[in-house]
Amino acid sequence: MTTLPDHTEKKLGLAIDLDTCVGCQACVISCKEWNTGHYGAPLSDTDPYGADPSGTFLNRVHSYESQPETGPAQLTHFPKSCLHCEDAPCVTVCPTGASYKRTEDGIVLVNEDDCMGCGLCAWACPYGARELDALAGVMKKCTLCVDRIYNDNIPEQDRIPSCVRTCPANARHFGDFADPNSNVSRLKAERGGIALMPEQGTKPVNTYLPPRAKSAPTGALTPVAEEPKGFLAWLDRALEAL
Amino acid sequence: MxxxxxxxxxxxxxxxxxxxxxxxxxxxxxxxxxxxxxxxxxxxxxxxxxxxxxxxxxxxxxxxxxxxxxxxxxxxxxxxxxxxxxxxxxxxxxxxxxxxxxxxxxxxxxxxxxxxxxxxxxxxxxxxLRTVPRWNTPFTPALFLAYSLSGGALLAGQPIPAALLLLVTGALQIAYWWQGDAAERDPESTVETATGLGRIGATRLFEPPHQGDNYLLREMAYRIARKHAVKLRALALILGAALPAGLLLVFSATHLVALVAVLSHITGLLAARWLFFAEARHVQSLYYGL
Structure with missing residues (x-):
């Protein structure tokens, strides 16, 4: 059913730390690796070794440059995947009932057996978090690794989304935003986690921890000694005397 | 789009x-x-x-x-x-x-x-779709209904209602473009709200996540050359509304006049509908710096 639940017991999602993400793309690759072999149709590539490669990914890392009023520009690496919105517009537009939001944990999923590949859910998503697979003809999106987080057959430390497990900078955190004492809720509160495009009214569950204010690089690049001393002073004098 | x-x-x-x-x-x-x-x-x-x-x-x-x-x-x-x-x-x-x-x-x-x-x-x-500001307006259903009614009147051989409805459709089409252009000049969503980095300052894409194209770019980041858009708008208005309305008002409605009016209207409507998609910008393309 593509009507949204009034309330979900949990609000599972990610807190993504824009201060620590180094843009290494490891989450992109580990996401592709896990999700091409498990839940649903594989994430296909077309012309992967040719001149015009293209493929389906559930997680992509952009990089942005922001220019403060004073001081140098700042670079931010910006991972982007489904935000598992509370008011997910991708769910309500679906005509077949393939798109749905789970009542128990709030994960937004696509039932590929019902998807007809019309693409309207991707149009409804402001974040570009859904990609129609070119080979399977069904809509693919982040599942929050629903086949890992409840999976008793894998070691306990692996029961988190693949992107979170692999991040070498610890920039991705997984947890329940409905629980005010969870790791992600505390991070969101401490760091002032923000919603992307709040004006779209989607109420994303995933939160982005904004980069901390940087101290201005005053003095860092000024010369440490105006007047040369010792050997350099002798060399300076010797060269001038020539 | x-x-x-x-x-x-x-x-x-x-x-x-x-x-x-x-x-x-x-x-x-x-x-x-x-x-x-x-x-x-x-x-x-x-x-x-x-x-x-x-x-x-x-x-x-x-x-x-x-x-x-x-x-x-x-x-x-x-x-x-x-x-x-x-x-x-x-x-x-x-x-x-x-x-x-x-x-x-x-x-x-x-x-x-x-x-x-x-x-x-x-x-x-x-x-x-709030994600496509050009479409997210009451003008869209008004315009679709106006086109349907004027085209229907034209096909049903109702010359005077058709001519009047075509003129209304033309006016609504101009209003639709006017509001869409205004919405684009003063957008609600920007790359700063999309990334939340506006708190630092003006933001631009430094490096895209991939060098080839993908579904998102093919489907939702279509861009049309501005000069073509202006020409196509003129064609859509003239062929879709002005010419058929004029023909029906000036000449007596023979089969030949009706046929020319219908063909002209359909050609204009196809141009307008092409523009409806091609000119519409999706907010997710902001992430790609478009």
């Missing part, structure tokens, strides 16, 4: 077909027998042809029958149901007109109402 031929063909011809059905349902023109058959054949050919064209837009059409299930929440689902209801309600009325020389008028009125509701649901598929 990518101007997919299947979707342009679908919305253009289903709109024309259902517009014609609305007039036929009202008994305009008041015809029976072979003449009625010809009118109803055109109405069904346009509406069913358009609906079939929309199936070519699906990447996994084997599940298309499930699209009727989510009418409680989905405009696309409502559109499918409304279209089928219209076609089924129109059929007995058309049979009465063609074979029995009678008008079961309650069915005719129901057909007209359902046909216009179907066009409204088609428009709402686009109007509902």
């Amino acid at each position: 990518h101007p997919a031929p299947s979707v342009i063909f679908f919305s253009t011809f289903s709109g024309l077909g259902f517009g014609l059905m609305a007039f036929l349902g009202l008994g305009l023109p008041d015809v029976t027998g072979w003449v009625a058959f010809t009118f109803w054949f055109i109405a069904y050919a346009c509406s069913v042809g358009g609906l079939l064209a929309s199936l070519f837009h699906l990447a996994n059409p084997k599940n298309a029958r499930k699209a009727l299930s989510q009418w409680r929440s989905s405009w696309l689902s409502r559109e499918g149901i409304a279209a089928i209801a219209t076609l089924l309600t129109a059929a007995p009325y058309a049979i009465g007109r063609i074979f029995f020389d009678t008008a079961w008028q309650p069915l005719g009125y129901a057909t007209a109402a359902l046909a216009l509701f179907t066009v409204f649901t088609t428009a709402m598929i686009y109007t509902q």
Whole structure:
């Protein structure tokens, strides 16, 4: 059913730390690796070794440059995947009932057996978090690794989304935003986690921890000694005397 | 947005077909027998042809029958149901007109109402998307209904109503472009709100996540050259509204005049519908610096 639940017991999602993400793309690759072999149709590539490669990914890392009023520009690496919105517009537009939001944990999923590949859910998503697979003809999106987080057959430390497990900078955190004492809720509160495009009214569950204010690089690049001393002073004098 | 031929063909011809059905349902023109058959054949050919064209837009059409299930929440689902209801309600009325020389008028009125509701649901598929500011306006359903009614009047051989409706459609088309251009000049969503980095300062894409293209860019980051847009807008207005309206008002409505007016209108409408998609910008393209 593509009507949204009034309330979900949990609000599972990610807190993504824009201060620590180094843009290494490891989450992109580990996401592709896990999700091409498990839940649903594989994430296909077309012309992967040719001149015009293209493929389906559930997680992509952009990089942005922001220019403060004073001081140098700042670079931010910006991972982007489904935000598992509370008011997910991708769910309500679906005509077949393939798109749905789970009542128990709030994960937004696509039932590929019902998807007809019309693409309207991707149009409804402001974040570009859904990609129609070119080979399977069904809509693919982040599942929050629903086949890992409840999976008793894998070691306990692996029961988190693949992107979170692999991040070498610890920039991705997984947890329940409905629980005010969870790791992600505390991070969101401490760091002032923000919603992307709040004006779209989607109420994303995933939160982005904004980069901390940087101290201005005053003095860092000024010369440490105006007047040369010792050997350099002798060399300076010797060269001038020539 | 990518101007997919299947979707342009679908919305253009289903709109024309259902517009014609609305007039036929009202008994305009008041015809029976072979003449009625010809009118109803055109109405069904346009509406069913358009609906079939929309199936070519699906990447996994084997599940298309499930699209009727989510009418409680989905405009696309409502559109499918409304279209089928219209076609089924129109059929007995058309049979009465063609074979029995009678008008079961309650069915005719129901057909007209359902046909216009179907066009409204088609428009709402686009109007509902906050992600596409150009579409997210009451002008969209107004424009779709105006095109459907004026094209329907034209096909139903109602010269004076058609001419007046075409002029209204032209005015609405200008209003639609005007509000869309205004919304684009002062956008609600920007790369700063998309990334939340506006708190630091003006933000731009430094490096994209991939160098090749992908579904998101192919489907939702279509850009049209500005100079072409202006020319196409002029063509859409002249061929779609001004020329057919002028022909109908100046000349007596012979078959030849009507044919030229219809062909001109359809050409203009196709141009307008192409622009409807090609000029519409999706907010997710902000992430790609577009």
